[in-house]
Amino acid sequence: MIKKSLAINPKAKGLIFDLDGTLADTMPIHYIAWKNAAAKYGVNYTTELFIQMAGIPVYPSVEKINEIFGTNIDPKEMGDSKEAEFEKNMHLTPEIKVVTDLVREYHGKIPMAVGTGGSRRLSLKTLEIIGLKGYFDILVTSEDVANFKPHPETFLKCAELMGVDPSDCEVFEDGILGMQAAQTAGMMVVDVTEYYKVTIGQ
Structure with missing residues (x-):
């Protein structure tokens, strides 16, 4: 309630x-940005993962993704991709x-x-x-x-x-x-x- x-x-x-x-x-805009950025690297970015990592800065978030999925994604590359995705739609933020x-x-x-x-x-x-x-x-x-x-x-x-x-x-x-x-x-x-x-x- x-x-x-x-x-x-x-x-x-x-x-x-x-x-x-x-x-x-x-948060919905950040989530879609993360989901789209992660998909480029074959990572299924779930709502559970998003909630778990809320508050962690962008590059350390990618490092966390690497730990969880055993990937070796460049934090700056994926992080910048995610931020660009977010910035495209942030004007919609209420x-x-x-x-x-x-x-x-x-x-x-x-x-x-x-x-x-x-x-x-x-x-x-x-x-x-x-x-x-x-x-x-x-x-x-x-x-x-x-x-x-x-x-x-x-x-x-x-x-x-x-x-x-x-x-x-x-x-x-x-x-x-x-x-x-x-x-x-x-x-x-x-x-x-x-x-x-x-x-x-x-």
Whole structure:
């Protein structure tokens, strides 16, 4: 059952949002891009695999595919192919309004940041597409950390840049790895998929 309204924890002094699948409903577009890119290498990319790897940056995702399938695919080659596939259709991305409404409500009132496993260029483009360009001074991407989710570095860096103690930060996430990262960082965490219908693979 989908929960109706999303509110922040009264204890929160800083808000951190994942991007893909949290602010922007990009996951179906990412899934098709991965499926098409993987098919070129004879890999059957399933929805289960996609969900399992949500939050992992693009090149490490290909390395993971190599581990799982025993392949020797060049991470940059396949990763760039996947990103190109995604970019062709990213203009179709809708916002996830139940979450973006919170951003608009608290903009200028409480420190906010985006912590994503995506690239900076495509993350900025995604924020522009969903009408949130200029809403976040702090954007931590895969290019800004040495360790990606489920390691807490992304979110800890967001907290540091906001000047808010990790225990006072509330993270909004859709991915299992991202939720683990937030919990490891000692932050409050909200699973946003309880507030909207996930349609990956349909």
